[in-house]
Amino acid sequence: MSPLSITRALPADATTAALRADVVQGLTRTPKQLPPKWFYDARGSELFEEITTLPEYYPTRAEREILRARAARIAAATGARTLIELGSGSSDKTRHLIGALPELHTYVPVDVSESALTAAGEALLAEYPGLTVHALVADFQRGIPLPAVPGPRLLAFLGGTIGNLLPRERSVFLRAVHDLLSPGDALLLGTDLVKDEATLVAAYDDARGVTAAFDKNVLHVVNRELGADFDPADFAHIALWDAGNEWIEMRLRARRDLTAKIPGVDLAVTFAAGEELRTEVSAKFRESGVRAELAAAGLTLAHWWTDGKDRFALSLAFR
Numbered sequence: 001m002s003p004l005s006i007t008r009a010l011p012a013d014a015t016t017a018a019l020r021a022d023v024v025q026g027l028t029r030t031p032k033q034l035p036p037k038w039f040y041d042a043r044g045s046e047l048f049e050e051i052t053t054l055p056e057y058y059p060t061r062a063e064r065e066i067l068r069a070r071a072a073r074i075a076a077a078t079g080a081r082t083l084i085e086l087g088s089g090s091s092d093k094t095r096h097l098i099g100a101l102p103e104l105h106t107y108v109p110v111d112v113s114e115s116a117l118t119a120a121g122e123a124l125l126a127e128y129p130g131l132t133v134h135a136l137v138a139d140f141q142r143g144i145p146l147p148a149v150p151g152p153r154l155l156a157f158l159g160g161t162i163g164n165l166l167p168r169e170r171s172v173f174l175r176a177v178h179d180l181l182s183p184g185d186a187l188l189l190g191t192d193l194v195k196d197e198a199t200l201v202a203a204y205d206d207a208r209g210v211t212a213a214f215d216k217n218v219l220h221v222v223n224r225e226l227g228a229d230f231d232p233a234d235f236a237h238i239a240l241w242d243a244g245n246e247w248i249e250m251r252l253r254a255r256r257d258l259t260a261k262i263p264g265v266d267l268a269v270t271f272a273a274g275e276e277l278r279t280e281v282s283a284k285f286r287e288s289g290v291r292a293e294l295a296a297a298g299l300t301l302a303h304w305w306t307d308g309k310d311r312f313a314l315s316l317a318f319r
């Protein structure tokens with residue numbers, strides 16, 4: 001068996017069909033919205049990697065600090081022989097885990113981007129030649145066709161990406177995680193934490209404007225994939241803290257009355273000056289809320305670890 005195998009669980013045209021559906025549904029409703037997954041074409045992924053290095057954007061550094069401090073404890077508590085990572089991206093976060101899991105036999109990175117998976121899988125095999133890598137090209141919200149892998153299994157969903165899901169989507173997702181795991185398997189979940197508004201808003205509206213470019217990139221994606229004629233200069237990047245829902249929202253606010261043609265879905269979309277398109281929700285969490293959401297999905301929170309400044313948390317929960 002080749003040490004690196006790839007399973008394509010997404011039909012080739014899945015992405016374009018899904019984008020078309022999201023654009024029709026999201027841009028013909030009020031208020032307008034698009035799912036954040038469309039940020040991540042090659043340019044969007046590069047912009048996000050740059051965001052993780054920004055002084056204002058603390059989550060990546062905070063999570064890395066916890067992973068470094070707790071990887072051995074995670075290994076001892078789980079004895080994981082398989083590590084499944086959702087939204088693996090460049091898998092750099094994973095190295096702290098893989099290096100600390102002495103029993104590890106198999107790594108299953110799951111991502112919608114085959115190129116990211118191939119690059120990450122080959123790089124990891126170079127570092128850990130004894131590892132077996134099953135890469136899965138899949139959208140974790142549409143189900144994960146897990147191959148037969150040795151247990152106990154540890155499923156990692158890091159970076160705070162669960163915050164992109166709305167509460168109802170989170171309960172569906174966590175229940176699906178429960179159903180995917182067997183008794184004795186574990187979930188390692190990264191969550192950004194509720195904190196002061198100024199710190200949160202700055203993390204999503206940095207002084208250099210990298211997040212603004214990341215936010216506007218969704219317009220470039222719709223222009224390229226669906227032949228639309230959005231002018232990103234017509235929109236202002238907005239980041240706001242919704243204290244009631246305890247989430248950050250990113251929005252693109254139209255600077256003037258405008259109409260965008262989207263021939264790929266036979267649409268012309270009008271924006272009134274000041275009208276906003278919501279492009280992302282990034283929920284922030286409290287320990288009690290995470291414990292309750294996990295319990296509602298049949299998962300028991302065993303460890304809650306935060307960084308030294310209590311900005312971010314890693315939860316280890318068992319099925």
Ligand code: AVJ
Nearest residue numbers: 051159160161164204211282
């Ligand atoms: C990759 C989804 C965790 O929500 O903080 C970063 C994406 N958006 N800056 C986040 C993001 C704006 C990030 N996640």
